[in-house]
Amino acid sequence: MSENENKPQSNFIKEIINEDLKNGKYEKVHTRFPPEPNGYLHIGHAKSICLNFGLAKEYGGKCNLRFDDTNPSKEDVEYVNSIMEDIKWLGFDWEDRLFYASDYFDALYEYAVKLIKKGKAYVDSCTSEEISEYRGMPTKPGIESPYRNRSVEENLDLFERMKNGEFKDGEHVLRAKIDMTSPNMNLRDPIMYRIRHESHHRTGDKWRIYPMYDWAHGQSDSIEGITHSVCTLEFENHRPLYDWFLDELEIHHPRQIEFARLNLTYTIMSKRKLLELVEGKYVDGWDDPRMPTLSGFRRRGFTPESIRNFADRIGVVKRDSIADVSLLEHSLREDLNKRALRRMAVLRPLKVTITNYPEGKEETLEAVNNPEDESAGKRGIPFSRELYIEDRDFQENPHRKFFRLAPGREVRLRYAYIIKCEEVIKDESGNVIELLCTYDPETKSGTGTAQRKVKGTIHWVTRKDSIDAEIRLYDRLFTAENPDGDKEKSFKEFLNPDSLEILSDCKLEPSLANVKPGDKFQFERNGYFCVDTKETGNEKIVFNRTVTLRDTWAKIAKNRN
RNA sequence: UGUCCCGUGGUGUAAUUGGCAACACGUCUGACUCUGGAUCAGAAGAGUCCAGGUUCGAACCCUGGCGGGACAACCA
Numbered sequence: 001m002s003e004n005e006n007k008p009q010s011n012f013i014k015e016i017i018n019e020d021l022k023n024g025k026y027e028k029v030h031t032r033f034p035p036e037p038n039g040y041l042h043i044g045h046a047k048s049i050c051l052n053f054g055l056a057k058e059y060g061g062k063c064n065l066r067f068d069d070t071n072p073s074k075e076d077v078e079y080v081n082s083i084m085e086d087i088k089w090l091g092f093d094w095e096d097r098l099f100y101a102s103d104y105f106d107a108l109y110e111y112a113v114k115l116i117k118k119g120k121a122y123v124d125s126c127t128s129e130e131i132s133e134y135r136g137m138p139t140k141p142g143i144e145s146p147y148r149n150r151s152v153e154e155n156l157d158l159f160e161r162m163k164n165g166e167f168k169d170g171e172h173v174l175r176a177k178i179d180m181t182s183p184n185m186n187l188r189d190p191i192m193y194r195i196r197h198e199s200h201h202r203t204g205d206k207w208r209i210y211p212m213y214d215w216a217h218g219q220s221d222s223i224e225g226i227t228h229s230v231c232t233l234e235f236e237n238h239r240p241l242y243d244w245f246l247d248e249l250e251i252h253h254p255r256q257i258e259f260a261r262l263n264l265t266y267t268i269m270s271k272r273k274l275l276e277l278v279e280g281k282y283v284d285g286w287d288d289p290r291m292p293t294l295s296g297f298r299r300r301g302f303t304p305e306s307i308r309n310f311a312d313r314i315g316v317v318k319r320d321s322i323a324d325v326s327l328l329e330h331s332l333r334e335d336l337n338k339r340a341l342r343r344m345a346v347l348r349p350l351k352v353t354i355t356n357y358p359e360g361k362e363e364t365l366e367a368v369n370n371p372e373d374e375s376a377g378k379r380g381i382p383f384s385r386e387l388y389i390e391d392r393d394f395q396e397n398p399h400r401k402f403f404r405l406a407p408g409r410e411v412r413l414r415y416a417y418i419i420k421c422e423e424v425i426k427d428e429s430g431n432v433i434e435l436l437c438t439y440d441p442e443t444k445s446g447t448g449t450a451q452r453k454v455k456g457t458i459h460w461v462t463r464k465d466s467i468d469a470e471i472r473l474y475d476r477l478f479t480a481e482n483p484d485g486d487k488e489k490s491f492k493e494f495l496n497p498d499s500l501e502i503l504s505d506c507k508l509e510p511s512l513a514n515v516k517p518g519d520k521f522q523f524e525r526n527g528y529f530c531v532d533t534k535e536t537g538n539e540k541i542v543f544n545r546t547v548t549l550r551d552t553w554a555k556i557a558k559n560r561n
Numbered sequence: 562u563g564u565c566c567c568g569u570g571g572u573g574u575a576a577u578u579g580g581c582a583a584c585a586c587g588u589c590u591g592a593c594u595c596u597g598g599a600u601c602a603g604a605a606g607a608g609u610c611c612a613g614g615u616u617c618g619a620a621c622c623c624u625g626g627c628g629g630g631a632c633a634a635c636c637a
Contacts, residue, residue, distance in 0.1 A: 313574080333599095
């Protein structure tokens with residue numbers, strides 16, 4: 001619902017912004033989304049993207065895209081491209097404001113020189129072990145480095161030579177001179193620059209020193225004129241440092257605001273662990289439809305609208321929480337229900353012969369494309385003597401509340417006739433392999449003569465005209481609500497062995513012959529499906545099940561146990 | 562045994578900033594239905610982590626507990 005999307009919901013960040021605007025701290029709102037190009041975006045990032053771009057839009061401001069590319073050894077253009085693609089797919093536009101932290105390496109260097117001259121930064125020549133040892137513990141103060149009181153001149157000289165590549169990796173670092181006894185670890189002379197003899201994906205070999213996150217981030221925000229720098233909770237303890245740099249430098253001072261990152265039931269959100277799933281081949285790549293990555297959701301058949309709606313509904317707060325996937329699924333179904341064309345597809349076929357339907361006869365029946373949208377029109381579907389129905393729509397000894405086909409019972413074939421099961425044919429081992437049924441010619445759909453009511457309606461496909469396809473059924477990737485929440489067990493122990501089921505003998509109605517990768521449909525009574533973008537080729541059609549329909553029967557069947 | 566942040570139905574959020582706790586998801590009924598979908602109607606479910614205090618009045622303010630999270634990468 002578009003009104004849903006426009007419904008402005010307040011949150012603590014907007015309250016802060018309102019206050020800042022009111023008292024003149026800032027005159028406009030300028031946010032940014034600052035991903036590190038070292039992995040694929042996931043739904044947690046989507047929350048942040050929706051938030052940052054959403055705030056800019058709501059306040060008539062701007063939102064920049066800035067790649068936080070300060071660590072050449074982890075980052076890659078592959079990620080840069082996938083990130084841009086995902087943001088665009090989600091529906092946001094940074095216009096001409098695509099930036100990189102590496103754009104500011106020169107400016108950052110000058111700022112560092114300024115701090116050195118102020119006596120607020122120094123070159124430390126301790127080893128990384130020593131530095132870490134001197135840093136102390138959260139509960140115990142650190143001690144000062146023996147190099148802490150070098151002269152400004154010496155620092156300037158050393159720092160320039162660090163830049164010029166005169167030293168080896170790890171030989172020196174540039175540190176801010178703050179307070180080794182601070183109860184906030186981030187203020188214990190944080191490292192600003194480290195030496196890395198590595199090429200950067202954008203600056204090439206120009207730099208031999210690279211800035212750390214804390215040093216690069218706030219200054220980049222400042223350079224871009226960001227007003228509200230929205231980030232996740234783990235940076236809360238960094239805010240004093242963020243502020244310290246800006247204050248010492250006396251430059252434009254954005255306000256950092258932290259919110260709780262998104263957690264979702266039955267999924268993990270850690271980039272590192274997601275990478276582990278990919279590298280360990282537990283899934284089929286970053287865009288595996290079971291992955292919580294945006295590329296995974298896209299391939300699975302999710303719409304960007306549904307994800308945006310979801311992001312609106314979960315809200316923004318400072319407390320840790322874990323959102324229910326069913327809310328995401330609700331947003332998805334709500335969107336797809338309005339838009340997806342209905343089609344009939346039989347996932348697990350059971351042959352049905354209508355014994356009193358003339359052999360060789362064929363007729364075309366009319367079916368509605370989308371009951372939620374009349375403009376979607378109608379289509380014809382062929383009907384003839386031999387059909388397939390869903391094998392689960394037949395029970396030899398039906399449960400009390402099962403209103404589908406059973407020996408001697410009647411059901412309506414959607415958009416066609418009422419049929420009655422007269423005989424059950426089995427193979428040697430007792431499996432039902434075919435049903436012999438009769439139909440009632442008076443009950444043709446839409447004729448108005450169909451006065452008779454039957455309790456159940458099932459979908460079907462004609463044998464002769466059906467199209468073969470492979471359909472992949474997905475279930476949640478993990479069996480535990482919070483797979484990451486167990487201190488004893490690894491998240492991998494909660495992987496759901498049944499998260500993927502491949503059905504290779506599915507039968508589709510003929511109107512599905514010319515589908516294109518990415519096309520989305522509702523297969524009546526089954527769920528929403530989309531044409532897989534990777535596996536679908538000339539000879540083969542592969543559908544992914546995006547999400548099932550709400551299924552009350554499944555609930556009844558489950559509760560029976 | 563430090564600093565910072567956070568505690569509202571099962572879940573996620575709200576409460577016009579001190580006025581008797583609202584919405585959504587989920588759950589459960591029922592109606593309708595040629596999708597056991599959608600839709601519609603309804604129900605159950607928290608007295609706001611605990612204990613004090615201030616106040617005519619507290620989820621909102623104060624104090625003290627308790628519980629959860631973050632911080633000890635030359636990662637972001």
